[in-house]
Amino acid sequence: MSIFESTFWSVPPLNREPEPLIRGHIDGKTKPPGALGQLESLALQLALMQWQGTIQPVYITQPAMLVFAADHGIAAHNISIAPQTVTQQMVLNFLNGGAAINAFCATNGLALKVIDCGMIKALPVSHEDYIVKRVASGSHDISRQPAMSDMEAELAILHGADVAKCITGKGCNVVGFGEMGIGNTSVAAALISALTGEPVRNLTGKGTGINDSQLTVKQNLLEQAMARTETACGNLPVSPEQALVHTGGFEIGQIAGAMLATAQAGKLILVDGFIVSAAALLATKIAPEVRDYMVFCHCSAERGHKFVLEQLNATPLLDLGLRLGEGTGAALSLPLLKAAASFYNDMASFESAKVVL
Missing domain, CATH: 1.10.1610.10 (Nicotinate-nucleotide-dimethylbenzimidazole phosphoribosyltransferase (CobT), small domain)
Known part of the structure; x- marks a missing residue:
């Protein structure tokens, strides 16, 4: 099976x-x-x-935020405001308590865990909130080759499930999902295109703030990725496994696996922005029933997010113009969940x- x-x-x-x-x-x-x-x-x-x-x-018991981090080969094309080294630097910032997600989790009472799914380099640190579930040292450049092997795709899903099972097994019944990975709006757009058949150009935005020239390069690279995927797999949309292998990222695969395991345990899923919504779409393509357990926390400013929310028949709780990621929108939504209870x-x-x- x-x-x-x-x-x-x-x-x-x-x-x-x-x-x-x-x-x-x-x-x-x-x-x-x-x-x-x-x-x-x-x-x-x-x-x-x-x-x-x-x-x-x-009841809302022991709510937790899981931030999954990984690197992406396509980021080598200078399609982000930051170099790939920033993924690792921001993970260290999370562990040192200095990021927006730290502030929001502290304010709203969420425990924060950070997972290395496959950054270019592993961090030589030991920290109680740092979980190492590395699949590889970054995924491949999807404009030129598949992001990962079949085995790596399976491993990403299973690693994410293991993380969620550990958290929910200790009494957490609300799990928020965030991410960190330079270039991951690119792979999220490609994954959504692969899963739905929507032209990738319609899903490709400026991420955290690239210029028009970088956006053109990003769009062209992603169209190359989708052409390669169609050559390998046939017409879009493709299966969830093919989509993850050809266009995904390790953090997106692990988030999808963690969502599946969270729903399997009957716990609530807080879905953050564009990248996490792409993972949610992947999870629902694998097991449609997981949608019952999802709360969509905000609509981000990233182009393509409204489309994926429509695909998921989702009405987000907040629309604050956020485009940071990290799980910030999900953390901000927890007070609304508490108010509902x-x-x-x-x-x-x-x-x-x-x-x-």
């Missing part, structure tokens, strides 16, 4: 049978029906995931408050 088949994961679809009862509980609160907007959808999702036969409080658990009903309309 292939890990790229849904039967391997056996993700249970959410049981929708109690939905009318849960909606009745929500609508019975001292407010007009639907007045809390997307918070009501979040509360419903939490209650369905934690359903035990009767209306019970919902709070009103579901603690808000009075019309009956208990003796409010008569």
Whole structure:
């Protein structure tokens, strides 16, 4: 059985049978029906995931942020504002507590773990929040050859699943996903194109802020990558395995594997921006049921993100013009999830408050 088949994961679809009862509980609160907007959808999702036969409080326990880091061969073409060495430097910054994701996790109460999926060089450090799951020293230049071998693609998925199983096995029931990797908006655009057939030029943006000349180079390189992929695999879209092998990155593969394992365990997935959404699309192509466990935290400023959100039938919680990555949008959404649980658990009903309309 292939890990790229849904039967391997056996993700249970959410049981929708109690939905009318849960909606009745929500609508019975001292407010007009639907007045809390997307918070009501979040509360419903939490209650369905934690359903035990009767209306019970919902809980958020030991929320964690997993930031997966890797390097990409295509970045050698100067299509980013930063050299590839910045991937490793930013991972060190994460471990030293100095990045935006550190600040947001500290503010909102998420434990932060950083995973080396395949940076060019391994860090010679030992840190309690640093997990080494290296597949290789960076993926290949997708404009010229497949990003990885079949074996490396499988290993990426399985490594990510192992990380998630470890976190959820210790009591975490909300897992946020972030990433770090110079050049990873390029491979994310290529992966989405491979999975959907959408022309890659329509999905290719300026990332963290490249100039117009760099964008043209980036678009041309990605069109070369897609032409090569079609020559090797046939017309787009291609299978999830082919998409990851030919156009993916190690961090994207590991995020997808971690999402699959998180859903398999019945826990909630916080999806960050463009790159993490590409991984979410990959995960849903492998096992569509994983979509039930996802919360889409924000719409980034990156070109192509709205398209992938539409493919996932997702309405993001926030639209703040973010384009940083790291999991920052996911970390910022946790207070909204907590607010949804709070009103579901603690808000009075019309009956208990003796409010008569």
